[in-house]
Structure formats: structure tokens, C-alpha cells
Amino acid sequence: MISLANPTRFLSLVDRVVPWLSAVVVILLGVGLYLSLFVAPPDYQQGETVKIMFVHVPAAWLSMLGYTLIAIAALGTLIWRHPLADVAAKTAAPIGATFAFIALVTGSLWGKPMWGTYWVWDARLTSMLILFLLYLGLIALWQAIDEPGRAGRAAAILGLVGAINIPIIKFSVDWWNTLHQPESVFRMGGPTIDPSLLTPLFVMAAAFTALFVLLHLIAMRAEILRRRVHALQQTQVEHAALAEA
Amino acid sequence: MSTVRALLVRDIKLAWREGGAVGVALGFYLIVVAITPLGLGPDLNLLARIAPGILWVGLLLAALLSAGRIFENDYEDGTLDVLATGPVPLPVVAGVKCLAHWLSTGIPLVVLAPVLGLLLNLPMGAFPSLVLAMLAGTPAVSFIAGIGASLTLGLRRSGLLLALLVIPLYVPILIFGVSAVTPYVSGPNSVWPPFLILCALSLASVVLAPIAAAAALRTALR
Amino acid sequence: MQLPVHVSLAAHDIACERGGRTLFQGLSFTLAPGEALLVSGPNGAGKTSLLRQLAGLLPLAAGHLSVTGAEPDVPVAELCHAVGHLNATKTALTVRENLAFWADYLGEGHGDLAGALAAFGLEPLADFPAGLLSAGQKRKLALSRLYAAPRPIWLLDEPSVSLDAQAVTRLDAAIRDHLKAGGIAIVSTHVPLKTKFDHELALGPRRAA
Numbered sequence: 001m002i003s004l005a006n007p008t009r010f011l012s013l014v015d016r017v018v019p020w021l022s023a024v025v026v027i028l029l030g031v032g033l034y035l036s037l038f039v040a041p042p043d044y045q046q047g048e049t050v051k052i053m054f055v056h057v058p059a060a061w062l063s064m065l066g067y068t069l070i071a072i073a074a075l076g077t078l079i080w081r082h083p084l085a086d087v088a089a090k091t092a093a094p095i096g097a098t099f100a101f102i103a104l105v106t107g108s109l110w111g112k113p114m115w116g117t118y119w120v121w122d123a124r125l126t127s128m129l130i131l132f133l134l135y136l137g138l139i140a141l142w143q144a145i146d147e148p149g150r151a152g153r154a155a156a157i158l159g160l161v162g163a164i165n166i167p168i169i170k171f172s173v174d175w176w177n178t179l180h181q182p183e184s185v186f187r188m189g190g191p192t193i194d195p196s197l198l199t200p201l202f203v204m205a206a207a208f209t210a211l212f213v214l215l216h217l218i219a220m221r222a223e224i225l226r227r228r229v230h231a232l233q234q235t236q237v238e239h240a241a242l243a244e245a
Numbered sequence: 246m247s248t249v250r251a252l253l254v255r256d257i258k259l260a261w262r263e264g265g266a267v268g269v270a271l272g273f274y275l276i277v278v279a280i281t282p283l284g285l286g287p288d289l290n291l292l293a294r295i296a297p298g299i300l301w302v303g304l305l306l307a308a309l310l311s312a313g314r315i316f317e318n319d320y321e322d323g324t325l326d327v328l329a330t331g332p333v334p335l336p337v338v339a340g341v342k343c344l345a346h347w348l349s350t351g352i353p354l355v356v357l358a359p360v361l362g363l364l365l366n367l368p369m370g371a372f373p374s375l376v377l378a379m380l381a382g383t384p385a386v387s388f389i390a391g392i393g394a395s396l397t398l399g400l401r402r403s404g405l406l407l408a409l410l411v412i413p414l415y416v417p418i419l420i421f422g423v424s425a426v427t428p429y430v431s432g433p434n435s436v437w438p439p440f441l442i443l444c445a446l447s448l449a450s451v452v453l454a455p456i457a458a459a460a461a462l463r464t465a466l467r
Numbered sequence: 468m469q470l471p472v473h474v475s476l477a478a479h480d481i482a483c484e485r486g487g488r489t490l491f492q493g494l495s496f497t498l499a500p501g502e503a504l505l506v507s508g509p510n511g512a513g514k515t516s517l518l519r520q521l522a523g524l525l526p527l528a529a530g531h532l533s534v535t536g537a538e539p540d541v542p543v544a545e546l547c548h549a550v551g552h553l554n555a556t557k558t559a560l561t562v563r564e565n566l567a568f569w570a571d572y573l574g575e576g577h578g579d580l581a582g583a584l585a586a587f588g589l590e591p592l593a594d595f596p597a598g599l600l601s602a603g604q605k606r607k608l609a610l611s612r613l614y615a616a617p618r619p620i621w622l623l624d625e626p627s628v629s630l631d632a633q634a635v636t637r638l639d640a641a642i643r644d645h646l647k648a649g650g651i652a653i654v655s656t657h658v659p660l661k662t663k664f665d666h667e668l669a670l671g672p673r674r675a676a
Contacts, residue, residue: 121292133276137272139268234599324557327612329524331573
């Protein structure tokens with residue numbers, strides 16, 4: 001961690017890792033999709049549409065992993081003042097938000113044949129929606145503050161507050177759901193998960209995790225370079241000011 | 246004409262470049278719609294019946310909260326002084342800025358509305374009338390917001406004050422806007438009369454609101 | 468630069484009120500093409516208010532302004548460039564975009580973007596966002612607006628604030644060129660400028676009809 005704190009070392013690490021990590025992602029995704037689509041048996045009740053689960057569940061897991069990463073990075077910014085922590089947090093937010101969005105959309109598509117509508121307010125989907133909103137808040141805060149130092153600290157505080165709140169929100173949403181006794185007792189994961197479904201699920205989860213790491217590293221590299229460009233621009237402007245004097 | 250176009254293009258450019266301002270308005274719309282079922286319960290039939298109302302109220306609030314931007318920025322850095330003494334009459338300046346708000350913020354909100362309608366179980370048959378009604382009504386929303394924005398320039402608590410001033414003026418838009426959508430949801434009344442009234446409200450605001458806004462701006466610039 | 472019209476500006480017994488107080492009254496002056504007026508006085512005497520009145524932003528409490536040499540029905544405000552305390556520059560736009568807008572908006576087809584960029588030496592910074600500029604560079608960007616479109620009357624309120632010595636020299640040269648081209652300049656400044664002013668207006672508590 002300490003040796004990675006140097007942005008230049010980090011950039012060269014990223015450059016070395018990205019090619020073979022991309023290959024890993026492609027292989028895992030290929031294997032996972034093959035297993036999901038052709039090997040796993042269709043559900044006797046839902047037919048082939050159960051296979052949306054192989055995208056929906058890993059996406060949901062990754063969105064939660066992303067927020068955990070942001071919370072840890074927030075500690076890194078506020079407590080240990082790791083120089084790359086705010087870069088990690090800033091770039092993880094859009095990726096985590098996208099995974100949350102994928103989880104929402106696939107959840108909606110999965111439910112349509114069953115419920116007849118594109119959306120029901122069941123506990124899990126609602127919690128995922130609120131997680132998505134938390135992500136949007138982080139992204140909005142990053143966009144709104146120009147000065148990167150202040151933006152990093154503010155987003156770190158917001159990230160920690162959100163992380164602490166997530167269990168509380170989840171509990172309250174579950175309680176709200178039982179209050180209102182929805183008509184459909186359909187559970188997202190099905191009553192039990194058949195073991196034959198577990199292997200494709202874990203392969204897809206591994207694929208998505210590798211994809212997250214890949215995208216995250218690329219995004220961090222881009223952000224570091226973007227900040228360098230900005231610093232260079234400022235130096236140029238200052239030199240122009242000195243040259244005129 | 247090129248002067249008016251230059252002003253319109255500049256304002257839209259600034260709206261898109263200013264740290265996610267449009268995104269925040271869209272995010273706010275999403276949040277307001279998303280928390281309503283948490284307060285009311287997930288009964289899909291209930292949600293479907295109240296969806297038009299929630300979608301319109303959310304849109305009005307999101308548009309209002311982004312309306313402060315219409316003149317505030319230019320007022321604070323002195324640009325409004327120069328715009329006011331340019332070749333374009335001040336009512337036209339005010340009108341162009343309201344138009345820029347409609348194009349950069351109003352229309353994206355309208356595009357988001359059907360997606361949020363999915364969350365509220367709005368019947369998909371109602372989507373076209375929802376979008377058309379909102380497209381007809383949102384010009385009035387932006388232009389009337391412009392009046393409020395010009396009245397509250399530079400004041401403390403201007404955002405809340407703006408909402409307080411403008412929401413009563415929004416009541417006709419809300420009533421006719423919801424009526425233009427609900428026949429698809431609850432009854433066989435025609436959509437046309439409310440829709441045409443919305444168009445009339447928008448046309449009237451486009452013409453009259455800039456005059457009021459310009460008068461308010463002149464007072465603020467003194 | 469070429470000015471489209473040469474105008475004379477005359478103020479007849481103008482007065483100004485702010486917050487219920489009369490700042491000045493019975494003020495009169497006449498400026499012919501090529502003349503410059505220095506407005507001086509302590510803080511609060513009404514220098515900024517006078518300039519805002521001439522720019523058309525603050526109504527006259529009494530008296531009137533007259534212009535000869537311009538087309539009829541053109542308000543005085545549209546013949547003026549007013550540079551006040553605020554810079555009227557957008558931090559999100561580049562230097563070039565800022566000046567291009569003013570050239571389009573104020574110039575009505577006669578805008579001069581290249582001249583505006585060159586006026587205070589801002590070409591090297593043309594494609595940087597204005598937000599990155601120092602205070603002095605932002606002030607130069609504000610003053611470059613004077614060149615974005617040709618207007619005969621310049622109203623400058625403390626134009627040299629934040630400017631270094633070299634930039635102040637450039638400002639002096641700009642005012643001199645403008646006067647030589649037949650324009651009028653009304654300047655309020657604490658910092659002494661090398662421009663030779665034909666008239667001086669001293670505002671202050673003793674100022675009366």
C-alpha cells in the first residue's frame with residue numbers, strides 16, 4: 001500500500017496489470033456466460049428467464065462491494081491521508097452506480113414475466129434503489145466542488161455517513177415491506193438456490209469482480225493523468241503571468 | 246438574431262458545464278419520486294392512481310430548485326450588467342435565459358418522467374400523454390420560474406423564497422397537467438381540453454413572463 | 468480601432484439618490500469626441516453610482532443626458548462600454564469563448580475577437596478556462612471586452628485594480644488610442660493614470676448645485 005502511494009509507481013503498475021487482467025475478464029465472462037446460458041437448467045416455474053439472475057445477483061454484489069471500497073477509501077482519505085485514496089473513491093462511485101443500475105434493470109426485467117409490471121417495491125429492489133441514490137449523491141458532490149482536496153474530504157465524509165446508514169436503511173426497508181404485506185410473495189432468489197446454479201453464479205461473480213477491478217484501475221489511471229494535465233495547465237498560466245510582468 | 250443565438254448557446258453551454266447542475270436536478274426528481282412509495286406503501290394500484298400527480302409535483306420541485314441558476318450566476322459576476330446594456334432588450338434577454346433553462350433542464354426532466362412512471366406502475370398507455378402534457382406545460386414552468394428567479398436575485402434563502410413565490414403560480418399547470426394524464430389511468434374523459442389549456446398557459450407565459458422578469462431585473466440591478 | 472460613430476455626451480443637471488440620500492445634484496458636463504473625464508472623490512461620494520447612471524443601470528433622479536452624433540432613438544447605454552468592479556467573465560468558459568461571446572453579442576456583426584485577444588496580450592491563454600486565471604489576468608480579460616466591439620463611450624470604474632505596472636501602461640495606451648480615434652472616456656480611479664484628462668469632476672460632500 002505504501003509503495004503504491006506514489007502515483008507514478010501506481011501508473012506503471014496499472015499499465016502492466018491491465019492487459020492480462022483484461023484477458024482474465026474476457027475468459028471469465030465467456031466461461032460464465034456459457035455456463036449460465038447453456039449448462040444451467042431452466043427453472044421449472046420461470047423457464048429461461050431465471051437466467052437473468054446470473055447477471056442480476058453478481059451486479060448487486062458488486063454494487064455493494066463498490067460501496068464498501070468507497071467506505072474504506074474514505075477512511076484512507078480522512079485518517080491515513082493516503083494520497084490515492086480519494087482517487088480510488090471518486091472513480092469507484094460511477095462504476096458502483098452502474099452495477100447498481102444494472103441490478104435494478106435486470107431485476108425489473110426478471111420480474112416482468114412474473115409480476116406483470118416492470119417494478120414492484122419489494123425489500124431488496126427498494127434497498128438497491130436507495131443504494132443507487134446514495135451513489136448518485138456521491139457523484140453529485142464530487143461534481144459540485146471544484147477544488148479536489150475539499151471535494152475528496154467532503155465525499156469521504158458523505159461516504160462514511162452513507163456506509164453507516166446502509167444497515168439502518170436496509171433494516172427499515174425490510175420492516176416497511178412486512179408492514180404493507182405485498183400481494184406477491186415472490187422472492188428474488190427463489191425459495192432455495194439449486195447447487196447446479198451455484199457454479200455459473202460464482203463464475204459470473206468472479207468475472208464481474210475482475211471487471212470491476214479492471215475498470216477501476218483504468219479509471220484511476222485516467223483521473224491521475226487528468227489531475228496532472230490540470231496542474232500543467234495551471235503552471236502554464238502562471239508562467240504566462242510571470243512572463244508578462 | 247445572431248446575438249440572441251449567441252446568448253442562448255452560451256447559456257446552454259454553461260448549464261452543461263457547471264458541475265453537474267442538470268444531473269442534480271434529474272437526481273432530485275428521481276429521489277422525490279422514489280421516496281413517495283416509502284411513505285405511502287408499495288400498493289401498486291394505489292401508486293398507479295397517484296402516479297400522474299407525483300410525477301408532476303416532482304417535476305415542478307426539481308425545476309424550481311434549479312431555477313435559481315437562471316439569473317444568479319450572471320448577476321454575481323457582473324455579466325447581467327453588461328447584458329442589460331447590450332443591443333438586445335432586457336425582456337428578450339430574460340426570455341432567452343428562461344428558454345435555455347427549459348432546453349437544458351426542463352426537457353431532460355420530461356425525458357426522465359416516463360422512466361420514473363415505471364417505478365410508480367403508471368400504465369404504459371399513459372406514457373405518450375404524460376410526455377406530451379409535460380412538453381406542453383414545462384415551458385410555462387421554466388418561464389414562470391424565471392419570474393421568481395428575477396425577483397429573488399441575491400437574497401438570503403432565495404431558493405426557498407423562490408419556491409414560495411412561484412408554487413401558487415404553478416397551480417394551474419399542475420391541475421391541467423395531471424388532468425391531461427389521468428384519463429388514461431382512471432376514466433374516459435378526453436385528454437384534449439386540459440392539454441390545450443396547458444399549451445395556452447405556456448404560450449402566455451413565454452410572452453408575458455419575460456416582461457415581468459425584466460422589470461424585476463431592472464430593480465435588482467439598481 | 469475604428470469607431471462607427473463619433474458622439475458628444477452631455478449631462479444636464481443630473482442628480483443621484485441612493486437609499487434616500489442625495490449623493491449629488493445639479494451635475495453638468497459636456498464631452499466632445501476625443502475628450503476624457505476623470506471622476507474623483509472619496510469613497511461613497513457617488514462615483515460608481517454616476518457611472519452606473521451613465522451606463523443606464525441606475526435611473527437619474529433629476530436632469531437628463533443628451534448625445535449628439537449618434538442615430539436617433541439609440542439609448543446612451545448602447546453607446547457605452549462599462550467596466551465596473553466585477554469582471555463579467557465566466558470561469559467555466561475559456562478566454563476565447565468569453566471574448567467570442569462578447570464579440571458576437573455586443574458587436575452585432577462588427578465584433579473583433581482577434582483584436583480583443585491581442586489587446587492585453589491574452590493570446591497565449593486563449594484556450595484555458597477563465598477559472599484558472601490569476602486576479603490580474605481576469606481583470607485583463609474584463610478590460611479586453613472593450614475591444615470586442617467598437618463603442619464610442621468608455622465608462623471605467625477603477626480599471627487598474629489587480630493590474631501590474633506593465634498592464635497599467637497598456638491600459639493607458641488603450642485609453643489614448645480610443646481617444647485618438649474620436650471616442651470618449653470617463654474614468655474613476657484612485658491610481659493615477661498617465662492619460663491626460665481634459666476635465667475633472669470631483670464628487671464629494673461639498674458638491675451641490
